[in-house]
Amino acid sequence: MTHSIVLDELDSHGPVVHLSQDAVASLESTELVEFRPRVGGGYEVLPRGNVGAVRLGDLQIEVRPKDKVGVAQLLFLLGYTRDPGFRLDDIGGTTDEHLLSALAESLARQARRAIARGVHHAYVSVDEAARTVRGRIRIGDQITRRPGLLVPLEVTYDDYSPDVPENQILRSAVRLMARLPQVGERVRTELSIVDAQLDGVRVIEHGRPLPQWVPTRLNLRYHNALRLSEIVLRHQSASTTAGDVEMAAFVVPMWKVFEDFVGTALRTALSSTRGETREQYPVNLDVRPSSLPAVHMDVDIVHLMRGVPVVVADAKYKAESASGKYPNADKYQMLAYCTALGLERGWLIYARGDRGPGVRRIVNTGIEIVEWPIDLSVEPRAILAQVDELASAMAGSASSTGRVAIRT
Incomplete structure (x- = not known):
């Protein structure tokens, strides 16, 4: 009989379980949960900031996104980051509240459509x-x-x-998803049927890079299934064994998903302005050369005009405190970015909040820090509309400083 544990990604307390050290080490290797020893014996299970699910023998652990991110929105964020043309329609939409069951059902549906008229050769x-x-x-x-x-x-x-990249990606994702927890027998059967129809196609080994495929008219019917398959394969965690017990996991680092989405969406939204948007922009905080090691920083998002930074932003997947404040360390970090880049305004982008954008003026400086929340609980079209509004505010702010106009 399966023992199921369900956690929220923000939980600070969890149930106590009694497991072997090998099982604990295997489960912790997925980076989905951690185990804290208890005085009376056993381990308390706690989330580690990621969401997803893992199954080890009869034990199944699921960590769900906090309330601000629904399953449908999460799948949209994952898909859009890889392909800015991605929409939720690409995965057929879902109302299921469980990440893995929604993902599995969408994959089964899209895979069936992809090969309905025969396997691509x-x-x-x-x-x-x-x-x-x-x-x-x-x-x-x-x-x-x-x-x-x-x-x-x-x-x-x-x-x-048939042993081509499109089928290799599709079959590998179908096989992985059929083994994961929270996948019902009906969907598991449908995935197995697709797997059988792809007989003779190689399965990509875990840890290997995905083969490249090029969207064309000939593989058009595969496009939606492949976008979804890549989500599955890029977020699979260790699929190993603890002793003789098989383990399978699907793990999503939400902080990374949000940062990547904001970077991609802002780059797309700012593409109509002059200049270019870069992610992980390198800069030093101290003056070079120096006898001391450099204080190096990689800034999340920087928009440049003629090679000069005019906008700086940082994405933070963090919740407000009980008093309605975001961590002070975020402001210190943005102050350092603005100082190093010579900018008068920096943008901290948060995954929602109970209030609208706000501006802080830093004492003894001319620097302002904007806290801009993005509501991830709404439909994908509305999420992108918020990013467009943010990009417009950034462009207007950069123009108003008098340094450079980035509007076309």
């Missing part, structure tokens, strides 16, 4: 040893590997095959 180059000539003989390999022998022949030829 394409010509691929094959190198093999054959007893008859096919394609062309690789003379160099023949001499090196089989000196003095006429057969087998080292040949290269083109084969019309």
